[in-house]
Amino acid sequence: MRVDLGNALSTTPGVSEASLERLDEQVAAAHETIEAGRADAEHGYAALNLPDTADPDAIRAAVEPFDSPDAVVTVGIGGSALGAATLSAGLSEPDDPEAYYLDNVDPEHVTRLLDTLSLSDTVVNVVSRSGTTAETLANFLVVRDAMTDAGVDWTERTFVTTGESGNLRGLAEKHDLPSLSVPDGVPGRFSALSTVGLAVAAIQGHDLDALLAGARDEASRLSGSLFESPAYAYGAASYALANRGALTNAMMPYSEDLEYFAEWFAQLWAESLGKDGLGQTPARALGATDQHSQLQLYRAGPRDKLVTLVRPTERADRDIPETDLEGLSYLGGSSLGELLDAEFEATEASLAAVGVPNVRVEIDAVDERGLGELLYGMEAACVLYGELAGVSTFTQPAVEWGKRAARGLLGGGDFEEADAVSEKTRLVVE
Numbered sequence: 098m099r100v101d102l103g104n105a106l107s108t109t110p111g112v113s114e115a116s117l118e119r120l121d122e123q124v125a126a127a128h129e130t131i132e133a134g135r136a137d138a139e140h141g142y143a144a145l146n147l148p149d150t151a152d153p154d155a156i157r158a159a160v161e162p163f164d165s166p167d168a169v170v171t172v173g174i175g176g177s178a179l180g181a182a183t184l185s186a187g188l189s190e191p192d193d194p195e196a197y198y199l200d201n202v203d204p205e206h207v208t209r210l211l212d213t214l215s216l217s218d219t220v221v222n223v224v225s226r227s228g229t230t231a232e233t234l235a236n237f238l239v240v241r242d243a244m245t246d247a248g249v250d251w252t253e254r255t256f257v258t259t260g261e262s263g264n265l266r267g268l269a270e271k272h273d274l275p276s277l278s279v280p281d282g283v284p285g286r287f288s289a290l291s292t293v294g295l296a297v298a299a300i301q302g303h304d305l306d307a308l309l310a311g312a313r314d315e316a317s318r319l320s321g322s323l324f325e326s327p328a329y330a331y332g333a334a335s336y337a338l339a340n341r342g343a344l345t346n347a348m349m350p351y352s353e354d355l356e357y358f359a360e361w362f363a364q365l366w367a368e369s370l371g372k373d374g375l376g377q378t379p380a381r382a383l384g385a386t387d388q389h390s391q392l393q394l395y396r397a398g399p400r401d402k403l404v405t406l407v408r409p410t411e412r413a414d415r416d417i418p419e420t421d422l423e424g425l426s427y428l429g430g431s432s433l434g435e436l437l438d439a440e441f442e443a444t445e446a447s448l449a450a451v452g453v454p455n456v457r458v459e460i461d462a463v464d465e466r467g468l469g470e471l472l473y474g475m476e477a478a479c480v481l482y483g484e485l486a487g488v489s490t491f492t493q494p495a496v497e498w499g500k501r502a503a504r505g506l507l508g509g510g511d512f513e514e515a516d517a518v519s520e521k522t523r524l525v526v527e
């Protein structure tokens with residue numbers, strides 16, 4: 098992973114090279130804290146050890162019984178789905194088992210998917226660290242019922258990734274289901290390079306070793322200086338820019354295969370850094386598509402944004418045929434890749450031209466090694482940012498209130514949060 102901070106130095110908000118050099122002392126101290134946390138496999142920091150603690154052989158062995166299904170449906174939510182989804186979106190080839198994700202409880206979407214699947218040729222991958230997440234358990238019960246209705250023995254088609262105890266662990270033990278454990282000390286949003294994110298990649302036949310090698314490369318570049326570590330450079334610059342008013346970070350990959358990565362990044366950044374009135378709002382974007390939509394706001398709206406432009410430097414290409422269409426002959430004889438690269442560089446320059454800070458992040462290719470670098474790099478960047486900001490990076494207490502309210506509304510317990518729902522102030526316009 099390469100990070101170019103050049104377009105964030107003399108912008109508004111901006112972070113000068115001198116201020117980055119001053120910040121580097123805090124980066125060095127943060128790095129010591131991070132390395133100590135990794136050495137003790139402390140909660141959260143343990144995620145940065147995954148390049149060495151993940152066991153690809155065990156993952157491959159666990160999914161062995163499911164040789165080349167037509168489809169694999171992951172039933173999970175948040176980090177229990179987004180890592181796997183990012184990897185399958187980035188790596189899937191046409192002949193791979195189709196990967197689907199039930200990470201919401203929209204009944205029409207769930208029914209539509211179940212009606213299209215041949216459930217006897219589908220693996221169901223149920224993922225939940227806690228084993229208590231309402232959406233995941235509700236979807237699992239619905240999928241299991243659909244399999245039974247289809248005359249499919251669900252115990253032959255179901256794989257579980259969960260903690261050492263809880264509902265799903267009990268289910269796996271009761272029905273002797275193939276299962277993997279969610280690694281200790283790894284929050285869901287940091288679990289893409291663990292059993293949680295790698296099981297689907299294994300079922301699809303992707304190279305887990307190359308994924309972890311890319312992550313290991315990025316881990317080897319973590320040092321006491323942001324000027325030596327791309328991950329720390331990105332985390333420190335994002336933090337410094339947020340401190341100067343860039344409270345939105347528009348994650349804008351120029352690759353369809355990285356669209357889901359922006360979704361994964363949004364959870365990582367928001368759930369880790371949105372604490373104590375601090376944080377940087379991740380906006381999901383896609384290049385070149387969002388040049389025809391959100392770019393207007395990024396370039397001419399409030400000066401409260403960092404735009405992160407991500408691209409692979411190598412990709413398969415496709416020529417654009419010659420044309421005599423009025424004014425478009427310049428496209429003929431070029432290629433879609435050349436056009437996409439020109440758009441990337443033009444967008445980067447258009448933001449710089451008006452002083453909107455943007456950072457370029459490049460990987461060689463959207464392949465296992467490149468994704469390993471990118472995911473690990475952003476995780477390390479996030480951990481550094483959290484250290485610099487002094488927030489509790491690895492907890493997410495703010496999401497619990499709504500869970501209690503929803504559970505109370507469904508009669509799952511007596512929660513005062515549910516009472517608040519009925520006290521809603523209303524001003525209805527129809």
Ligand SMILES: O=P(O)(O)OC[C@H]1O[C@](O)(CO)[C@@H](O)[C@@H]1O
Binds near residue numbers: 284493
């Ligand atoms: O893996 P679990 O326990 O089902 O949690 C799923 C997701 O829900 C959260 O705990 C937030 O509610 C996320 O941090 C996590 O990725």
